[in-house]
Amino acid sequence: MEATQLIKVTVDGKTVEVPLGTTIMEAARMIGPEVAPPAMCYYKPLKGSGGKCRACLVKVAQGSEKDPRPMPKLVASCITQAQDGMLVENFSNPDVVNARKGIVEFLLINHPLDCPVCDQAGECHLQDFAFEHGLGTTRYEEERRTFETEDIGDKIQLNKNRCILCYRCVYTSEQITDSRVHGVMYRGDHAEISTYISKAIDNDFSGNVIDVCPVGALTDKTYRFKSRVWFSKPVDAHCTCEKCSGKVNLWYKGEEVIRVTARKNQWGEVEDFICNDCRYEKKKTSDWVIEGPTKTPRHSVISANKYGSNTIKKPEFALKFAAENFKNIEDQREYNKTLEEIKKSEDYKSLMSKNKALLSK
Amino acid sequence: MQLTDRSKKTDKSDLTVIEKTYWPGVVKGMGITLKHFFSKKATIRYPEQKRYLGPVFRGHHILKRDEQGRERCTACGLCAVACPAEAISMVAAERVKGEEKLYREEKYAASYEINMLRCIFCGLCEEACPKQAIYLRHDKFVPVFSSRDQVIYGKDVLVEDLNDRYERDAWTKEDMAALWQKQKD
Numbered sequence: 080m081e082a083t084q085l086i087k088v089t090v091d092g093k094t095v096e097v098p099l100g101t102t103i104m105e106a107a108r109m110i111g112p113e114v115a116p117p118a119m120c121y122y123k124p125l126k127g128s129g130g131k132c133r134a135c136l137v138k139v140a141q142g143s144e145k146d147p148r149p150m151p152k153l154v155a156s157c158i159t160q161a162q163d164g165m166l167v168e169n170f171s172n173p174d175v176v177n178a179r180k181g182i183v184e185f186l187l188i189n190h191p192l193d194c195p196v197c198d199q200a201g202e203c204h205l206q207d208f209a210f211e212h213g214l215g216t217t218r219y220e221e222e223r224r225t226f227e228t229e230d231i232g233d234k235i236q237l238n239k240n241r242c243i244l245c246y247r248c249v250y251t252s253e254q255i256t257d258s259r260v261h262g263v264m265y266r267g268d269h270a271e272i273s274t275y276i277s278k279a280i281d282n283d284f285s286g287n288v289i290d291v292c293p294v295g296a297l298t299d300k301t302y303r304f305k306s307r308v309w310f311s312k313p314v315d316a317h318c319t320c321e322k323c324s325g326k327v328n329l330w331y332k333g334e335e336v337i338r339v340t341a342r343k344n345q346w347g348e349v350e351d352f353i354c355n356d357c358r359y360e361k362k363k364t365s366d367w368v369i370e371g372p373t374k375t376p377r378h379s380v381i382s383a384n385k386y387g388s389n390t391i392k393k394p395e396f397a398l399k400f401a402a403e404n405f406k407n408i409e410d411q412r413e414y415n416k417t418l419e420e421i422k423k424s425e426d427y428k429s430l431m432s433k434n435k436a437l438l439s440k
Numbered sequence: 441m442q443l444t445d446r447s448k449k450t451d452k453s454d455l456t457v458i459e460k461t462y463w464p465g466v467v468k469g470m471g472i473t474l475k476h477f478f479s480k481k482a483t484i485r486y487p488e489q490k491r492y493l494g495p496v497f498r499g500h501h502i503l504k505r506d507e508q509g510r511e512r513c514t515a516c517g518l519c520a521v522a523c524p525a526e527a528i529s530m531v532a533a534e535r536v537k538g539e540e541k542l543y544r545e546e547k548y549a550a551s552y553e554i555n556m557l558r559c560i561f562c563g564l565c566e567e568a569c570p571k572q573a574i575y576l577r578h579d580k581f582v583p584v585f586s587s588r589d590q591v592i593y594g595k596d597v598l599v600e601d602l603n604d605r606y607e608r609d610a611w612t613k614e615d616m617a618a619l620w621q622k623q624k625d
Contacts, residue, residue, distance in 0.1 A: 307517035
């Protein structure tokens with residue numbers, strides 16, 4: 080079997096040809112964001128990531144061309160390889176949509192609802208995931224699990240309460256930095272990012288754990304509480320850096336660069352990791368060559384509160400909400416009729432006959 | 441030509457002898473005047489007296505404190521992003537040890553400013569607030585100002601006075617609906 084062999088995969092009725100060995104997730108992403116399953120732990124640039132959060136569960140209605148039986152359970156699309164002739168149901172299957180609602184509830188069991196305080200709010204994957212696929216309410220009444228706050232240096236802020244154990248930062252320090260010295264300790268409900276994370280942050284590329292973290296567990300301490308995401312303006316910029324690619328986003332508040340992050344692609348993934356010098360030290364406009372404003376999705380909150388926000392396309396959720404809660408305007412009123420129709424009416428005729436009678440007197 | 445049926449027939453017959461003295465008309469008119477001496481007045485002595493404007497009136501802004509007197513606002517910025525007039529701005533700061541009695545969350549608004557020249561009293565900030573911190577008082581107007589430096593309201597004006605706490609019949613939409621229903625019954 081050749082590695083370049085192409086197979087056909089159908090996701091939500093849309094077919095795409097992908098090389099053998101591609102996962103369902105990657106195949107769906109090739110079709111486009113309208114069928115791509117959400118991902119909380121899967122991170123394409125990090126090898127071995129995925130399969131932990133279950134956010135990307137899909138229904139396989141037909142295993143392959145040769146064996147058309149459906150898979151008995153929902154499968155995690157980020158770690159399941161696609162087969163030739165596979166039929167995948169994502170948003171079109173009510174089981175999948177329901178399962179996602181459950182996943183949102185599970186992820187939010189121990190996640191504190193402190194978005195007003197959290198610096199990640201507005202670019203948080205869990206926020207997006209819960210907003211798009213969750214219920215909007217909570218049934219959880221018990222105490223949430225909390226940890227002691229731990230100081231891991233002056234660059235990165237760690238908040239273990241917010242961690243959803245996606246392992247992305249673990250893979251980052253293993254694959255991007257020289258050596259990994261932190262991981263997830265204990266099991267089940269007691270699992271937590273290990274205390275040795277403080278040792279991993281001495282590395283040149285340790286700042287990338289901030290970018291890969293899907294929630295606000297790891298945030299930039301130099302940016303802490305400086306602004307909200309939607310008040311800052313992202314700009315593409317680059318510089319010549321010996322250690323990294325130097326391609327970054329600068330986040331401006333007025334004239335001041337308040338934060339530097341790596342560039343994220345359509346799926347919120349960093350492709351070119353940046354070094355700590357670029358991230359923390361170069362916070363002057365003169366350090367950078369500005370390329371232009373970053374393209375943000377128009378429905379994103381990052382595009383809000385800026386001039387031109389009246390042109391922003393309304394998100395589907397808002398339109399659906401409006402359609403459910405408000406009536407359409409019924410514009411079937413009398414005055415809309417044409418003059419011919421009005422002349423035919425009884426009211427008009429009786430009025431005119433009265434007028435005639437008065438005039439003839 | 442009669443266009444409506446609202447016109448009234450006027451009596452155009454000649455006046456009688458008594459009517460020509462005008463006394464019946466004068467007595468009738470003075471009677472109406474006298475009646476109004478004893479009836480309830482339609483006006484009040486504003487600004488000394490004030491009317492109840494209902495629990496949904498949108499007046500002076502206030503940053504509420506919680507039951508223990510801590511500030512509720514965490515400077516999340518949702519009021520500012522919801523504000524159609526872009527009147528609100530804030531700077532956040534981190535709570536340090538020892539300030540737990542002042543601020544409820546680990547982040548608080550170090551400065552919170554509302555530009556009253558811009559504010560249109562739409563109440564969207566109140567609706568957006570996830571912490572029930574900002575309210576538009578139903579019992580207090582924003583006073584008239586005479587110079588521009590009086591219109592940027594900072595935290596000194598906005599934060600609730602613990603000795604004179606702001607209370608309201610209905611804090612949320614649900615409360616309001618319940619109150620409405622009670623008044624109907």
